[in-house]
Amino acid sequence: MNKSVRFENFTNRVWKFFASVKLSVVVLLSLAATSIIGTVIPQNANPMMYLQKYGETLYPIFNALDFFDMYHAWWFRLLLGLLTVNIIICSIDRLSSTWKIIFPKKINFRAGRFRKSANRVEWASDIPSNQLKNAYESYIGRHFRHITVQKTDNGLLIFGEKGRWTRLGVYAVHLSILLLVIGGLIGSLYGFEGFANIAEGESIKSVPLKNNNQERELPFTLRCDEFSISHYDSGMPKEYRSTVSILNGQKVIHKADIRVNDPLRYQGINIFQSSYGRIPADSFTILFTDPDSGMEYEKRASIGSRIKMPSNKGTLVIEDFTTGFSFHGHNIGEAFLCQKIPADNKADTSNIVIPLSYPRFDRMRGGDFAISIKDVEFGYYTGLQITRDPGVPIVYVGFIIITIGCYITFFMLHKQVCVELTEQNGRTNVMLACVSGKNRPGMKTATRRLANRLQNLQNMDER
Amino acid sequence: MITSSILLSIITFVYGLAALLYICAWVFKKELPGRLATATTVIAASGNFIGIILRWIESYQQGIGHAPLSNLYESLVFFAFCIAVLYLFLEFRYKLRVIGVVATPLAFLAMAYTSLRVDSTIEPLIPALQSNWLIAHVITCFVGYAGFAVAFGISILYFIKSSRGGLNGGFTSKIPHVDMLDELTHQMVMFGFLFLSVGIITGAVWANQAWGRYWGWDPKETWSLITWLIYASLLHARLMRGWTGKKIAVLSFAGFVAVIFTYFGVNLLPGLHSYQ
Numbered sequence: 102m103n104k105s106v107r108f109e110n111f112t113n114r115v116w117k118f119f120a121s122v123k124l125s126v127v128v129l130l131s132l133a134a135t136s137i138i139g140t141v142i143p144q145n146a147n148p149m150m151y152l153q154k155y156g157e158t159l160y161p162i163f164n165a166l167d168f169f170d171m172y173h174a175w176w177f178r179l180l181l182g183l184l185t186v187n188i189i190i191c192s193i194d195r196l197s198s199t200w201k202i203i204f205p206k207k208i209n210f211r212a213g214r215f216r217k218s219a220n221r222v223e224w225a226s227d228i229p230s231n232q233l234k235n236a237y238e239s240y241i242g243r244h245f246r247h248i249t250v251q252k253t254d255n256g257l258l259i260f261g262e263k264g265r266w267t268r269l270g271v272y273a274v275h276l277s278i279l280l281l282v283i284g285g286l287i288g289s290l291y292g293f294e295g296f297a298n299i300a301e302g303e304s305i306k307s308v309p310l311k312n313n314n315q316e317r318e319l320p321f322t323l324r325c326d327e328f329s330i331s332h333y334d335s336g337m338p339k340e341y342r343s344t345v346s347i348l349n350g351q352k353v354i355h356k357a358d359i360r361v362n363d364p365l366r367y368q369g370i371n372i373f374q375s376s377y378g379r380i381p382a383d384s385f386t387i388l389f390t391d392p393d394s395g396m397e398y399e400k401r402a403s404i405g406s407r408i409k410m411p412s413n414k415g416t417l418v419i420e421d422f423t424t425g426f427s428f429h430g431h432n433i434g435e436a437f438l439c440q441k442i443p444a445d446n447k448a449d450t451s452n453i454v455i456p457l458s459y460p461r462f463d464r465m466r467g468g469d470f471a472i473s474i475k476d477v478e479f480g481y482y483t484g485l486q487i488t489r490d491p492g493v494p495i496v497y498v499g500f501i502i503i504t505i506g507c508y509i510t511f512f513m514l515h516k517q518v519c520v521e522l523t524e525q526n527g528r529t530n531v532m533l534a535c536v537s538g539k540n541r542p543g544m545k546t547a548t549r550r551l552a553n554r555l556q557n558l559q560n561m562d563e564r
Numbered sequence: 565m566i567t568s569s570i571l572l573s574i575i576t577f578v579y580g581l582a583a584l585l586y587i588c589a590w591v592f593k594k595e596l597p598g599r600l601a602t603a604t605t606v607i608a609a610s611g612n613f614i615g616i617i618l619r620w621i622e623s624y625q626q627g628i629g630h631a632p633l634s635n636l637y638e639s640l641v642f643f644a645f646c647i648a649v650l651y652l653f654l655e656f657r658y659k660l661r662v663i664g665v666v667a668t669p670l671a672f673l674a675m676a677y678t679s680l681r682v683d684s685t686i687e688p689l690i691p692a693l694q695s696n697w698l699i700a701h702v703i704t705c706f707v708g709y710a711g712f713a714v715a716f717g718i719s720i721l722y723f724i725k726s727s728r729g730g731l732n733g734g735f736t737s738k739i740p741h742v743d744m745l746d747e748l749t750h751q752m753v754m755f756g757f758l759f760l761s762v763g764i765i766t767g768a769v770w771a772n773q774a775w776g777r778y779w780g781w782d783p784k785e786t787w788s789l790i791t792w793l794i795y796a797s798l799l800h801a802r803l804m805r806g807w808t809g810k811k812i813a814v815l816s817f818a819g820f821v822a823v824i825f826t827y828f829g830v831n832l833l834p835g836l837h838s839y840q
């Protein structure tokens with residue numbers, strides 16, 4: 102065997118491998134089976150969580166196999182790639198023979214196929230065959246697009262055919278899968294997915310991305326003017342609404358309300374209502390209570406302020422606010438996080454937590470003063486998902502094509518019909534069969550139904 | 565005035581009765597119980613439909629009007645209705661009552677589960693569910709699931725029939741030939757596949773409206789994709805030589821297990837979808 106023949110054999114085999122339906126069944130089932138992993142193992146969570154959950158032995162194995170971000174793992178992408186190649190090669194491989202069926206050079210019926218069909222229906226009639234021929238030919242001609250009549254040795258054959266083009270439906274379905282893959286790829290290459298919390302009155306010019314620690318510049322400034330919630334009588338949330346402005350420099354160029362299911366799309370950027378939270382507004386009152394005398398001192402403060410404590414006992418720094426503080430494993434709700442710096446500055450600074458719902462909480466600390474915070478006015482911040490995905494139009498076109506393609510493939514058939522008329526002892530024997538490219542139980546019913554119609558035609562003629 | 569939940573509880577028993585009648589007709593090979601079974605199923609499906617409409621009206625009377633397709637209870641009721649209607653269509657088209665033996669119990673089970681385990685109060689729609697895509701999504705998904713449920717039922721018949729080597733006698737004589745069952749499974753799977761595809765698509769469009777991404781590998785989404793992939797492989801497996809009958813029935817079984825898991829099991833896993 103010389104080299105080029107061997108090479109041809111090799112490429113042939115590779116081609117056959119990638120064109121085979123067996124490969125696609127294997128790949129489809131592998132995709133289904135491996136997809137389960139990512140629904141059982143939470144994806145993209147904290148490594149410490151995984152280590153705790155799966156232990157020292159399983160964790161490194163799972164990690165090496167990319168189980169913690171498996172839908173982006175190389176092996177999952179390989180399966181998707183294999184499916185794509187499979188679809189392309191398979192379609193090319195078959196297109197030419199399908200094309201010949203759809204646009205045949207010469208229409209060629211094999212009567213044997215119909216004579217042998219298990220679906221065929223036969224009956225006899227007293228009407229002469231040429232009379233039947235006219236009635237049947239006009240009926241079939243009305244219901245089938247192509248019609249041919251052939252003479253045989255002892256009678257004639259009427260062939261009808263329709264729906265050849267529906268053979269292209271499957272190609273549309275497979276093409277749409279390619280569109281979904283391409284659209285998804287474009288989205289992951291040229292799109293981004295970010296998330297930002299914006300307090301009322303605040304604005305952002307860039308958004309932190311979800312999958313890495315980068316920030317993405319926006320082509321405009323986004324300001325949250327107001328956030329509001331409304332409730333049903335039962336207390337269930339009815340609507341979350343962010344009123345936002347798009348600014349160019351200082352100038353407002355667009356204003357909009359964003360609600361769940363009603364995003365803002367602006368300059369190719371999509372902004373979605375995603376979450377919200379409460380934050381304390383600028384000022385509140387700090388109450389220092391002397392545990393011995395019961396004396397109370399009030400001071401106004403805001404986040405970040407440094408407050409001189411009464412009797413020169415040191416400085417209190419209001420550092421931060423949290424929506425849920427965990428105290429010995431219990432969530433004690435919204436709390437301010439503070440730092441106390443003693444006056445002499447020699448001792449260490451200490452951290453103090455002041456929960457909003459428990460004004461007497463700080464007494465437990467047993468300090469010079471019990472500290473609590475009141476008269477807090479709250480504002481909201483809105484959590485907005487900010488994305489750009491230039492692949493979406495392609496994906497949506499894929500969605501439309503797959504729907505139409507599946508409908509054509511499943512419910513519209515390439516149908517052929519054959520009626521054979523033979524004269525025998527002054528009677529006409531009729532044989533009728535419908536076949537389709539794919540054998541469907543529908544063909545049996547279709548044949549019977551057509552037989553009924555043809556027989557009715559004949560009865561009407563008799564009358 | 566009869567409320568929708570009372571009516572639907574009654575309908576549960578009507579489905580149960582229909583199932584019993586189909587079984588009687590099958591076991592005793594009699595025509596009368598078969599006719600009664602068909603009539604009972606028609607009554608059950610009509611009552612089921614009226615119940616859905618009634619619930620719709622009730623939600624408006626409570627001032628929180630929305631299509632009754634928004635939680636587990638409502639979707640199960642709709643699921644039962646789809647199974648019944650699809651089955652009745654098959655019965656009239658192919659004149660086969662034996663499929664009723666497996667189809668009506670499925671409708672009954674769906675309804676019985678709502679009475680036992682699921683809260684039936686009408687709730688207002690939370691913001692995430694306030695979308696017309698929700699209606700399109702739920703309807704197409706459940707019509708598709710109904711197709712798969714009936715395919716699953718036919719696969720059970722396939723196993724019963726083929727376990728006796730296709731012998732004609734006893735209970736199996738009323739079951740159509742395995743080739744016919746195989747092809748009916750295929751038809752139901754094609755029907756289900758088209759609707760599941762549209763269901764996944766409408767879900768993706770909805771997710772893109774509500775959350776800003778059309779696909780996020782959320783467990784519910786992933787399981788619907790798994791279901792879709794299993795049925796896609798079933799459709800292709802038929803094209804391979806040697807992959808008929810039993811193997812197709814096994815895939816149809818596996819597919820329906822995935823449907824059930826997508827529906828119930830996923831709630832055990834973390835994710836955005838609270839029901840369906």
Ligand code: HEM
Pocket residue numbers: 119120121122123125184185187188191271274275278507510511539754796799800803
């Ligand atoms: C997710 C991916 C795929 C989907 C959704 C899909 C969908 C379909 C559908 C709906 C049919 C019609 C089946 C029927 O008539 O019962 C079909 C047929 C077919 N598919 Fe796929 N397919 C996929 C991947 C593939 C791949 C990777 C191949 C590669 C070999 C392939 C090869 C075929 C062939 C050869 C047919 C039969 C065409 C005919 O009847 O002339 N498919 N596909």
